[in-house]
Amino acid sequence: MVRDRLRSVYKEGQIGLQEGSPEEDCEKMTEIPEDATARPAPQEIRGFLHYPGWLDVAEQQALLADLREVVARAPLFSPMTPYGKPMSVRMTSAGRFGWVSDRRGYRYSETHPDGCPWPEIPSSILAIWNAVSGTTRAPECCLINFYGEGAKMGMHQDRDEDDFDQPVVSISLGDDGLFRIGNATRGGKTESLWLRSGDVMVMGGAARLLYHGIDRIKPGTCPLMPKGGRINLTLRVVT
Numbered sequence: 465m466v467r468d469r470l471r472s473v474y475k476e477g478q479i480g481l482q483e484g485s486p487e488e489d490c491e492k493m494t495e496i497p498e499d500a501t502a503r504p505a506p507q508e509i510r511g512f513l514h515y516p517g518w519l520d521v522a523e524q525q526a527l528l529a530d531l532r533e534v535v536a537r538a539p540l541f542s543p544m545t546p547y548g549k550p551m552s553v554r555m556t557s558a559g560r561f562g563w564v565s566d567r568r569g570y571r572y573s574e575t576h577p578d579g580c581p582w583p584e585i586p587s588s589i590l591a592i593w594n595a596v597s598g599t600t601r602a603p604e605c606c607l608i609n610f611y612g613e614g615a616k617m618g619m620h621q622d623r624d625e626d627d628f629d630q631p632v633v634s635i636s637l638g639d640d641g642l643f644r645i646g647n648a649t650r651g652g653k654t655e656s657l658w659l660r661s662g663d664v665m666v667m668g669g670a671a672r673l674l675y676h677g678i679d680r681i682k683p684g685t686c687p688l689m690p691k692g693g694r695i696n697l698t699l700r701v702v703t
């Protein structure tokens with residue numbers, strides 16, 4: 465795999481090796497530090513930046529192990545909409561703030577519904593923010609969404625944060641999720657794409673307030689989690 469990645473780096477001319485057989489080049493290229501060269505370039509869709517396959521399988525597994533520790537301390541719960549309907553997505557958070565919803569409305573809270581502070585955001589997750597967010601601020605919330613079979617998220621804007629100049633960074637793990645992107649106001653034409661395990665998406669700049677949602681997940685599309693399902697993490701600056 466390393467070799468395939470190095471070959472594609474070589475093909476794209478990101479490093480200037482002129483001579484030698486491909487085998488020799490691979491030898492030399494293994495000396496180049498892994499990061500920087502190994503990540504995919506983003507594809508832009510309506511101003512969102514989609515990095516397909518940002519995380520390799522080992523990184524996805526490491527992230528999942530870190531998330532298991534977070535969820536052991538801050539268990540997933542089913543938020544109620546302000547209208548009293550349970551959401552199909554189960555959630556929890558890490559960071560100074562977590563996102564909660566109940567009869568009182570949607571908001572950020574410094575405590576889990578059980579009354580405890582949220583666990584810290586794992587460094588494996590912060591590293592992704594640092595690589596793609598383009599901001600010097602640190603994320604104050606990592607919202608963890610778990611989609612079981614049949615779960616979805618209706619079209620919405622992320623607007624419970626104070627500063628819309630700060631991006632939201634989304635990381636997908638597990639089964640494929642059909643992500644729909646709309647417009648700055650409700651309605652109008654939309655575009656959809658499948659978000660796959662290891663994909664990263666940056667929702668920032670002029671696209672920060674576009675409507676978006678998850679129509680459905682495709683069960684059985686990823687072996688990462690033994691019982692299936694999809695996890696989406698969104699990193700946010702809240703204040």
Ligand SMILES: O=C(O)CCC(=O)C(=O)O
Nearest residue numbers: 607609622634678696698
């Ligand atoms: O699950 C996703 O990919 C999107 C989640 C989302 O939009 C949110 O949590 O606000």
Ligand SMILES: [Fe+2]
Nearest residue numbers: 620621622676
């Ligand atoms: Fe959102």
